[in-house]
Amino acid sequence: MSMTVNISGTFSEKQRPNNGLERVAEFLHANRITQIPVVALVEWHAHGETKTGEKLAVSITAIEPGFEADGSDPDGIGRQIRDLLDQLRKRQGLASVEDTLFSAPREGYDFDDAPGGEGGAELDGQEELPIRMGPDGEREVPPPSAEEELAERAEAKAAAESGVPAAEFSGSQA
Numbered sequence: 019m020s021m022t023v024n025i026s027g028t029f030s031e032k033q034r035p036n037n038g039l040e041r042v043a044e045f046l047h048a049n050r051i052t053q054i055p056v057v058a059l060v061e062w063h064a065h066g067e068t069k070t071g072e073k074l075a076v077s078i079t080a081i082e083p084g085f086e087a088d089g090s091d092p093d094g095i096g097r098q099i100r101d102l103l104d105q106l107r108k109r110q111g112l113a114s115v116e117d118t119l120f121s122a123p124r125e126g127y128d129f130d131d132a133p134g135g136e137g138g139a140e141l142d143g144q145e146e147l148p149i150r151m152g153p154d155g156e157r158e159v160p161p162p163s164a165e166e167e168l169a170e171r172a173e174a175k176a177a178a179e180s181g182v183p184a185a186e187f188s189g190s191q192a
Contacts, residue, residue: 022071023073023075024074025075025077026077033079038056038081039081054084055084056081056084056099058080060078063076063077083096
C-alpha cells in the first residue's frame with residue numbers, strides 16, 4: 019500500500035498573519051495562470067486508511083510568497099525559490115518546473131478574442147470554449163469486439179429462455 023498526502027490549508031482568524039498569500043491574492047486573481055513560488059511550513063494534521071492505502075493530511079502552518087503584491091521580484095527571492103525547487107526535483111529525477119505548461123509566458127499563447135474583443139477568455143476562466151469535432155464529425159462508436167458480441171449473444175439467449183425481451187445492442191446479433 020502507498021501513502022497519499024493531502025494538504026489542509028485553512029487559516030483561522032488567529033493564524034491569518036501566517037498566510038502570506040493574502041498579500042498577493044489580488045495579483046493571483048488577476049493572473050490566474052501564474053505560478054507563485056512560496057516557502058511554507060507544514061505539520062502533521064491527521065492520518066487514516068482507505069481501501070487504496072494510507073492517507074496522511076498535513077496542514078500549512080505558515081506560507082510566504084516569493085514576490086511582492088504587484089508580481090515583482092525585486093530581491094530575486096522568487097527566482098531563488100524556483101531554483102531550489104528545481105534542485106530538489108532534480109534529485110528525485112523530475113523535470114524542471116519551467117518545463118510545465120503554465121510556467122510559459124502568457125505572450126507565448128495564441129489567445130482567441132473573447133466576445134467584445136477583450137481577448138484571453140480561454141485561459142482566463144475557460145467559459146466559452148468551442149467544441150471541436152474530428153475530421154469525421156461526431157465520434158462514432160467502434161464496432162463491437164468479439165468479446166462484446168459473445169456477451170450480447172449470451173444475454174440475448176438468456177433473455178429468450180426467460181421470456182424477457184432482449185435489449186437492443188449497437189453490434190450485430192446472430
